[in-house]
Amino acid sequence: MSYRFQSVSNSNLTLPLFFSSTIFHPSHFSSRAWRCGDTFSLNARTQMEEHDFSKVTVTADPQSLENKISAIRSAGPSKLQVIADFDATLTRYWINGSRGQSSHGLLKQGNPEYDAKRHALFEYYHPLEFSPHIPIEEKTKLMEEWWGKTHALLVEGGLTYDAIKTSVANASIAFREGVVELFEFLEERDIPVLVFSAGLADIIEEVLRQKVHKSFKNFKIVSNRMIFNEDGCLVSFRGKIIHTLNKNEHALDMAAPLHDHLGETNGPIDDNSSVKTRTNVLLLGDHIGDLGMSNGLNYDIRISVGFLNDNIENNLDSYSKAFDIVYLNDAPMSGVVKLASQLCS
Numbered sequence: 134m135s136y137r138f139q140s141v142s143n144s145n146l147t148l149p150l151f152f153s154s155t156i157f158h159p160s161h162f163s164s165r166a167w168r169c170g171d172t173f174s175l176n177a178r179t180q181m182e183e184h185d186f187s188k189v190t191v192t193a194d195p196q197s198l199e200n201k202i203s204a205i206r207s208a209g210p211s212k213l214q215v216i217a218d219f220d221a222t223l224t225r226y227w228i229n230g231s232r233g234q235s236s237h238g239l240l241k242q243g244n245p246e247y248d249a250k251r252h253a254l255f256e257y258y259h260p261l262e263f264s265p266h267i268p269i270e271e272k273t274k275l276m277e278e279w280w281g282k283t284h285a286l287l288v289e290g291g292l293t294y295d296a297i298k299t300s301v302a303n304a305s306i307a308f309r310e311g312v313v314e315l316f317e318f319l320e321e322r323d324i325p326v327l328v329f330s331a332g333l334a335d336i337i338e339e340v341l342r343q344k345v346h347k348s349f350k351n352f353k354i355v356s357n358r359m360i361f362n363e364d365g366c367l368v369s370f371r372g373k374i375i376h377t378l379n380k381n382e383h384a385l386d387m388a389a390p391l392h393d394h395l396g397e398t399n400g401p402i403d404d405n406s407s408v409k410t411r412t413n414v415l416l417l418g419d420h421i422g423d424l425g426m427s428n429g430l431n432y433d434i435r436i437s438v439g440f441l442n443d444n445i446e447n448n449l450d451s452y453s454k455a456f457d458i459v460y461l462n463d464a465p466m467s468g469v470v471k472l473a474s475q476l477c478s
Contacts, residue, residue, distance in 0.1 A: 144157040170411055191459040192450065200456050201436050205476045206397075207414045208434075210322045213476060214411040216426045218380070219330035219337055219356070221419040223312050226442035228305050236332030236340065236356075237283070239304035240297065245289030251283055262377060269378070276376040280331070284357070284370050292359075292367040294335070301339045310464030313345055318470060320351045322477055326407050329380040329426045330356040353408075355380070377420060391395040415476065419468065421455045436476075438469060 151178060192198050205213060217223055220235040227233060238255070242248055258279040261267060267275070302468055319326055326349070334356035341348070358371045414427050414435040427435055439456030441448055442463045452459045460468055 139305040147226050189461050190464075191453050191461065192457060193453045194348075194457075198436070201434050201457065202472075202475055204434050205415075205436065206478060208413055210324055212411055212413045213415065214325045214327065214408060214413070215319060215415045215417070215473075216327045216329060218419060218423045218426070219328055220332055221442055222417050222423070222440055223308055223328070223466075225307050225309050225339075226419070226440075228465045230305055231305065233307065236306075236330060238337040239300050239306055240292075240333070240336060241300045242287065242292050243296045243299075243305075244290045244291045246314040247286050250290075252284075254282055273378045275377075276378050278373055280357070280374045280376045282375070287359075288367055288369065293329075294361055294367075297339055299334055301336065301343050303343050304340075306340060306344075309342060309464075309466045310449055311470050315470050315473060316345075316349050316352075316465050318477075319471055320349050322478075323351060326352050327353045327408070327426075328356070329350060329375075329423075330354070331375055331377045331380060334358040341374065378422050378425070380423065380426045415469075415473065418456075421451065424455060436472070438472070440464065441467060 145451060220237075221233070224235075225233050240251075242251075250441045258275060261272065261275050262279075264272070270299055281459045318328070328337065334354045335358065337354055339355060355375065357375050359367050360369045362368050412431065412433040414430065416424065416427055416435055416437045417440070418424065418426065418437070419440040421439075423439075424437055436458070437456045438462070439452050441459050441461050445447045445461055447461070449461075458468075458472070
């Protein structure tokens, strides 16, 4: 069933808005709130309180999306792979009313001095990461600088693997509802999942151990991976730095099947070359920069799914232009599970 929303007006423009099933089509997003059959104005805070955006799916071009779904379904699961960001994509953005922790942010070294130094770096660089006024080239250099300094502090501060286990056990981090269902659905169909993260691979693996209690043979993690000595102390990092603006399949040589360094995996279902032959992509991210995760792959069709978790009013326009589908307000993964079942039907 389809519903037509009345136009939303302000002094500059009048916008017709449409809602079909769970698809909301925005040509723009103003500081208004909408109800079926009503036209009225509220501030942004009241808008968020009045409406459950987790039940809203946004797409700017429904016909293009439907064409992509049909083409991927026709090609079959053997041509499909999933590329996903971790923090705030597979994990929840909000937990019990507070901002959930990232795989970097949850880490406590057991050394308050170095924890404070890393937090100071976060306070300085994090606003720069999301600044719309910094050119991408300059911002990329800043992110490399931030990650490099953070990694150096982790080594210098004597991080141990035991500290990682304790940090995860005490962390405010959880997977979105439906994530495990998605993992299992894809594993049953031998569809590879590449988890790209600017965080820390060893922490991601520990989160999966403690929160999911199992591994998945179709998983590979592309992230910053630590090297520990025999005493379990961090001595260095492997490969190049992966930050929020350079996550892509050029870093595939850093990918490892889940838990492989602990000998707990059954091994990946595909090597890197066969993953590259899977030319249809379902990409999941919460940052427009996550779209670059597929840059190293010569794909035929890509469906991009964006999770817009916060600051919806300011970002919906750019997200709806960048992603094929946008889920709002820290939505569950159930919509992606349904989409995956359509692609594999």
